[in-house]
Amino acid sequence: MSDASAAQPQLRVLLAKLGLDGHDRGLKVVARILRDAGMEVIYLGLRQTTDSIVAAAEQEDADVIGLSMHNAGHMTLAPAMVKAVETAELDTPVVVGGIVPVQDVEPLLAAGVAAVIGPGTSAEQVAQTIRDAVASAQAD
């Protein structure tokens, strides 16, 4: 097809909130940022589970999963998500955004989270972090 996407495949990003956490304003902002950066955002929204996210990632063939966490559950939920992705034999990287204390960032990365995006990150940095996460996952 005579389309620029043939050279640069369009990124498909799955965005979700995992578990009981109703703070979705931030995720909606991120969805808009990524769309305006030219990505296709599959928006799952609130109250997702690791299973529902894995099921959607398979069906949508997502390049990356973005989790928004504002309920202090990230140390339990983010590693559970990484594990669920591995169990399903997917190679989809998991990026976490939201309120994550600095001392938790290293342990999350050690648990297999591809990147952590905190408050104050610019729109450009958000998009670049997503691109980098996909690029390094696909280079593995």
Place this chain on the structure above:
Amino acid sequence: MARRTAPVDELYAEARAGSRRALGRLLTIVERGGPNADQVSEMAHPHAGRAHIVGITGAPGSGKSTLVGELVAKLVRTGRRPAVLAVDPSSPLTGGAILGDRIRMDEAVTPATESPAIATSLRSGGSADSPTVATSQRPFIRSMATRGHSGGLALAVPLAVRLFDAVGYDPVIIETVGVGQVEVDVVGAADTAVVVMTPGMGDAVQANKAGLLEVADVFVVNKADRPGAADVRRDLELMLDLSHMTGQESPTGYRPPIVMASALNGDGMTEVWACVEKHLAHLDETGERAVRRRHRIRTEVRARLAEAMSAVAEQAMDTTQADVLRRAEAADLSPNQAANELLAHLLREDDPKDNT
């Protein structure tokens, strides 16, 4: 790119054996087009042709996704294997898209609030399959962005539908916003086209503008619990009453039913699907289903031909007859004359007899 990408034939075999991951990959290949997509098409072709293809369209916010979610949840419970292709527009400026259809569908398919076990597992972030919906029985829902070029959509949608059909999904439901000729064509080429209307969106004259009314086999007046729903129904009935005057009535005597529904409350869903099945039975009885299939094939062949021709046109703009373009740019030639000269040149090139 080192992403684990098995060859198309392996992915296809896995998808036929039930792998959702493989099917997801194949759909990406289909969306990107090109030789790999053509290979998918060739492999799926002999296995397709069984599924009931249902197009669902309507204005943004009319409740299509909620309706589709309710329908597929129902179908899964009765042992069917539905697949959904949810088409949403890409931004013409950035090429990005927010695909938000499955959020409504998943709500219907896995009703999180109904089961205390699910609430518990939500807290731990763990497994939350509803006891009634095992993962393998979930409908397959795929979101597709229009990616700015209608030609791509016209190729990708029929191919994705054929792929779903070939790996055993039935029915295959295509959901599109009812704007744009290609979207209308895609739904119009289905076995059964469902058009969703709502009160408060202007009268039937507005719907007439969108060109949707002629393609409808089943009308759904959604949000029928809201004021104005009866007016929508009356306008539609009147419009259908007038069809015989302009020769638009179906030659088989079929009159599209109008179903009052409220997808959010689950009201009218049984009747909607009953009407869809009744329409299919009508198609089979009258032989109309074969007619539609032929029409669908013609539409797809034409789209493929147009795509190939448009690639040739692009090439002609880039390489041949640069001076014709220069003269047009300098306004020595009208755009019309320039196009005619280029066309004449292309046709000469294609005909070996005239090649000197």
